[in-house]
Amino acid sequence: MRHPSRRVPRLALSLLALITLHVASAQTALASTTYGTFGLDVTAIDATVRPGDDFWAYANGAWAKSAHFAGNQEVVGVAVDFNALADARALNLMDRPEFLEAPDSDQRKVAQFYASWMDTVTRERSGLSPLRPLLARIARLKSRADLGAAFGAAEFASPFDIDVAPTASDPNRNEVVVSAGSLGMALSYYLQQGAAFDADRAAYRRYVEQILTLSGVAAPATKAEAIVALEMRMAKAQAQGTSGGDMVVPVPVLPTQLPQVAWLDLLKARDLGGAKELRLQSGASVRALAELVASVPLGTWKDYLAFRLVSDRADYLPAAFATAREDFYDRTLYGLTASRDRASQGVRLVEKAMPEAVSRLYVKRYMDTATTQAIREMFDNVKASYAELIDRAAWMDEPTRQAARAKLAALTACIGGPELKTDFSDLVVAKDDLFGNVIRSERKRAALLAASFSSPPDACARYGFAQGGNDFYVREENRVLIPSGSMIPPFFDPAADPAVNYGAIGVTIGHEIGHGFDVDGAAFDGHGRRVNWWSDASRKAFERMAARVAADYATIEVLPGLHVDGEKTLGEDMADLTGTQAAFMAYRKYQQRHGKAPVLNGTTGEQRFFLALAQMRRTNVREETLRFLVASDTHTPPRQRVNGVVRHIDAWYDAFSVRPGDPLYVPPADRIHLW
Template sequence: MKWSSAVGILVLIAGSAYAAEGGPQGVQLGDIDRKAEPCNDFFAYANGAWRAQNPIPASMPRWSRRWAAGEANKDRLKIILEAAAATKAQQGSIDQLTGDFYASCMDEARIDRLGIEPLKPQLTEIASIRDNAGVQREIQRLHAMNVSMPFNVYGWSDDRNPNDVIVQIDASGLGLPDRDYYFKKEPRFEEARAKYLEHVQKMFELAGHTAGDAKVAARTVMRMETSLAQHSLDNVALRDPKSTDHKMTFAQLQQLTPHFDWQQYYSTSQLPRGELNVAEPEFMKEVDRQLAATPLADWKTYLTWHLLHSAAPSLSKPFVQEHFAFNSAYLEGAKEMKPRWKQCAESADALLGEAVGKIYVEKYFPPQAKARVQEMVQNLRLAMGETIEGLQWMTPATKQRALEKLATFNPKVGYPDKWLDYSAVPISRDSYWNNVIAGRQFNIRDNWSTIGKPLDRGRWGMTPPTSDAYYSPALNEIVFPAGILQPPAFDLAASDAINYGAIGVVIGHEISHGFDDQGAQYDAQGRLHNWWSDADLKAFQTRTACVVKQFDGYFIEPGIHHNGRLVLGESIGDLAGARIAYRALEISRRGKPPLPTIDGFTPEQQFFIAWGQFRGDEIRPEFARSMVQGDPHPIAKYRVIGPLSNLPEFQQAFQCKADAPMVRAAEQRCEVW
């Protein structure tokens, strides 16, 4: 599943995120850098003062009001979880589950005292493997605990028949961020490989291996992962859904990987043997080759490593610190770990998210907020419809199919109508790692239980407290959890211009994902099916090529620039999102008085400043390099200046001259939707 992200900030005001005193609130005046010129560098102008006054916290790889939102959400989860932990609750109740989970996580003294001990049952299982069949049984056992290697098995909608949920098999099992880290010759990738070897060795030493044995184990892991990476698709190829569409029968899967006993795997996992999809057949052939050719001892080392890698954040302090040192400090530039309570809140949300989320929405997401956002979503859909109808480059027949797709969009706002039932999950205060396993096993079983059944469109792919949003092409749905619908992304007290400039652009962004380079390949029923005429598709691709070229030219430092093809979908989303949100704001005012100028800023200026302030991240160089390598989102600076420099409405709002840096010449201007 490919989801787009956007995050907002939370402000606690007398126990609520919302306030409505006085007139409508405008832009954050203190965030604006008055020394910067909006027509020269709107990113610096809109949020430069805030970034200068709010350095990145030591535990974060980037920082802004929107990232502060996600962290403030965890402050709220802390309140919820501490209250639950202090309650003597009935077994299986939300308070018992979340409270005991949180209490077990916060019992650092016990966790540190136990060290590697909680992992001994799984480590012993791996050590006792005697043959190839044992390797395969262990892969299944680890999958059931959400340790996904060397491949991943899960249930998801069939790209060709989206109302059916089928087995999906993806490539997995790499410890470095993506395949290119194993091969690229630039010094930063060579250094990453060396650091990874050191990290793997240290983790084996913490697990009780001698330094010599641990060094050999690390080399074994690197050798196996490099071979797997060599047969993996790169990040750009993975963006094309056709490159991962390989539907087959159970018998064909067995023929593809003859050395793997899929009957045993399916039987143990209780999976129906219907049609399935293998995202990367060449990768699975390499897994099969390694099953036949790689020594048993090497497989045991590989399985042990991925168990250690997956469990480390849930074990004693030395494991947590070493996991942080490589994955957060080295790869992302973080200077220190988040406080323990925050790690525990994140873990509770990840594993028991709808239990925690049910309390969260009761406390922090009032009904009037949901109603207002639903109204905004409707106006954004109207704006997208008007945009499609007005396109000069699209023929009427293709327009009609685009409008049909728009009409089938399913918006989800705030929280699910039906909540997951966690009451049978065995959570206690005795063992944090056992609780983690229980939560993981519940979520894996819950997902596997959907396979072979009609698609349940009521399910959510994010928890309610999540400060994010997504679009699903197969389900043709846009989803906005309560965690993102908070000030200043969305605020009942804010001017409409502010709300449409912040969360409105996010809503438009998610709608436009249905029509980006990926989403445009899915039809109104969510099928991977071409609904374009040849001429219209060619015109669309010409317009998207403009966006690729624009973002290819954005450097984060000398010698390192964005890959326009990798960030194409998100950049189309930002460009179209800003354009249709601006139109939706106009739609919202039809038949109503004009919006007011606030603090000297016109409604049009408020709209664009709201987007600049919402997206205003300061980022560590290590994390920026990681994003450019593998993240489909551009860094925040270019998510602001990139789309806005294409909009005549922005130029007009700030009266920018034609040759200003924030104004792209007409012949260079990108316009997709």
């Protein structure tokens, strides 16, 4: 995963973000955290499938035949098991009666926040009373000039997203970044044509009307039509910037360059009044959205703010609101037939509200020094393999090679969990005030973001929470983040065979390093600066290689008539290809140091490496969700992701005797070796 800040749209959900589970399965996960006796589930292998026909099905086919979706699951498989263990660990930090009065402030507030989520009686009794002060603020907006402060408030939705991130020219300094804000659905649902998307848009209009009706708004049908029409215009405005560049605008000239928005009021509302300039990400989109602020009636904007206020927090209001939201998002868009597990949702809510506090508790309870050291060694080994790949890249000239080596040498990793100093003493948490807890935590998150503006960038402190399950690369800091939460089976198990660990978390580490050299990361040097370190010849050769990757993945059919969008998934696919190659080379080096791997259950070390890669993505996805992911996610779906990678790795052919004529066979001259 790439840098998780402003470049990832909020509704462009990754696979892990869609997963739900039952607490019972989570508690079972705590008791059983291994796969087989050496890290692989050999019972999942389907020996009736030839590896060269469909490697994912060979590695996972027996499991897939018996895997069934529960009514509240979009996804079933390893990803669910992984999240079950992660959620079980987090739940054990929250769901204990004695924690409600714990002397430790983090422990007490985390437990009280979780308890407020589970208290449905108080939620029903409170009714709409928690909303009324915020709805009154919206009602008091008298002019478009008042919208600026409203758009900057942490409590309200906005056509503009406000973030703080390292500057491209000087990554040691933060800047304020303005980009397109979130919508009620993913962008593609507004823009794509066809009966299915027409039906989704009609269902969304009915949902908007339902929320307005529940809120007691007059003329809900008319206002719902206007709100959806506004979001359609916002979506088209956002689409204008998909191929446009950023704009840096000094704050003093904003009133003349973009006069439609009261930017100074917006920044003041976010405690960012000290900013001297703004970076408008995809400036054409921001400009088009600003024009909407001026052209759309004030009343429509007020209705939009009220709708989003209620819809975005429907889960914290009486059950009628939560049910309406669930019926549209979970059942209509994602195809679920049962409700999500409430305890699991509570875990995610608390982790979103107080991630630093949960991280500190996680470190105390679960951090294992030996595991952290093992991951550090694996990171160093995979990084060393990248140096070899760079050295042997025949298409790269020597000056560019030296620059690439310098960037790799400067690459660092944040492993485990950082020492986080975030102070929550000023955050009021009450075990019987869910809505208030959520609003106060949103304000706290906004205050922390504003405070970071005047501090040196530190992705490890901002994103490297120990309980996190996603590894990622931060290009502005040239740093890989590997939280403790990702160091669990099937990605890493200290008792597993080394080949399995290299094929799972080793490949993941390689993937994240690879983002430093994909189409986006290649624009940044080893210090995180956006500078061109390429010669013209090497750049053109690299672009030709990238075009081959995009074209290759675009041939992959996910469902009949539905193909991978090779341009959209390009960065992730490039990282997969290079990361797998580097991890396998690192495993080979491991064998040279420790001796040839034994045959286990009839498999060689090389075979176990690739089987681990495939079983790491042992996941089935509902068709509705799969279509959603293809439309919105930047990753190739799990099955196609496995088969798309291995067919370009020479060692896979040798390990499984894949021959010409096999469906996955690619002639050596056509295999893509980026480095």
